[in-house]
Amino acid sequence: xxxxxxxxxxxxxxxxxxxxxxxxxxxxxxxxxxxxxxxxxxxxxxxxxxxxxxxxxxxxxxxxxxxxxxxxxxxxxxxxxxxxxxxxxxxxxxxxxxxxxxxxxxxxxxxxxxxxxxxxxxxxxxxxxxxxxxxxxxxxxxxxxxxxxxxxxxxxxxxxxxxxxx
Amino acid sequence: xxxxxxxxxxxxxxxxxxxxxxxxxxxxxxxxxxxxxxxxxxxxxxxxxxxxxxxxxxxxxxxxxxxxxxxxxxxxxxxxxxxxxxxxxxxxxxxxxxxxxxx
Numbered sequence: 031x032x033x034x035x036x037x038x039x040x041x042x043x044x045x046x047x048x049x050x051x052x053x054x055x056x057x058x059x060x061x062x063x064x065x066x067x068x069x070x071x072x073x074x075x076x077x078x079x080x081x082x083x084x085x086x087x088x089x090x091x092x093x094x095x096x097x098x099x100x101x102x103x104x105x106x107x108x109x110x111x112x113x114x115x116x117x118x119x120x121x122x123x124x125x126x127x128x129x130x131x132x133x134x135x136x137x138x139x140x141x142x143x144x145x146x147x148x149x150x151x152x153x154x155x156x157x158x159x160x161x162x163x164x165x166x167x168x169x170x171x172x173x174x175x176x177x178x179x180x181x182x183x184x185x186x187x188x189x190x191x192x193x194x195x196x
Numbered sequence: 197x198x199x200x201x202x203x204x205x206x207x208x209x210x211x212x213x214x215x216x217x218x219x220x221x222x223x224x225x226x227x228x229x230x231x232x233x234x235x236x237x238x239x240x241x242x243x244x245x246x247x248x249x250x251x252x253x254x255x256x257x258x259x260x261x262x263x264x265x266x267x268x269x270x271x272x273x274x275x276x277x278x279x280x281x282x283x284x285x286x287x288x289x290x291x292x293x294x295x296x297x298x299x
Contacts, residue, residue, distance in 0.1 A: 064271060064272075064274070065271075065272050065274075066209075066272055066273065066274040066275065066282055066283060066284035067272070067284055069274060069282045070281070070282040070283065070284070097238070097269065098269070098271065099267075159282075159283075159284065160277065160281055160282075160283050160284075189208065190208075191206060191207055191271070191272040192206035192207070
């Protein structure tokens, strides 16, 4: 999927079984429970979700839970419960069809869709999962899309653990 | 001293760990070459008792033994830096301490 392409639509269950999909300006983040990059960027991605209430945020875990039990639906639910809930739904991509449709590579891998569901940004949240940053690349892209502009930096290299394909 | 860096290609953090390890060894006056050991499948991960990439072994012992018991598999290790931040690479000062313990 290239910048400007129509993003695949989907509907996936969250940790309570409620289905969610893209709706208006949407951020799709492929992530998981056990990867240090996903964990390192986790808090700042949640903060972006809190800071942009007008945007739909969807976290998707596509990893093979048979080989990686830490990424099972039950483990996802426990993690969200232990955190007292998240400001975005945590979705399970059991068949990995959505991850394949988006050509997701890593956890995390961030996609920003505009209101017409066209891809406007893809890549990392910011430069370094360990640095005291605040997902600047994602915020810059969102600010541009919400203004109706093209992001100045539409693509960065996603950095993280490879998705655990079945 | 035998120094090994076990790594898996699905985790991009091993080059940084290799650079950190080489720097620490040089600063500590240890001239040993780092032996790179690629772990390519789950069977090998179990045989090597590989808790994830990157793993540094000094004289056959994990320099930073994992605190949680996870199945040995192809995965990325979660480290904590000394200030508590989560990291895909070990804190270089933790590597230094481990080297000093056995040199």
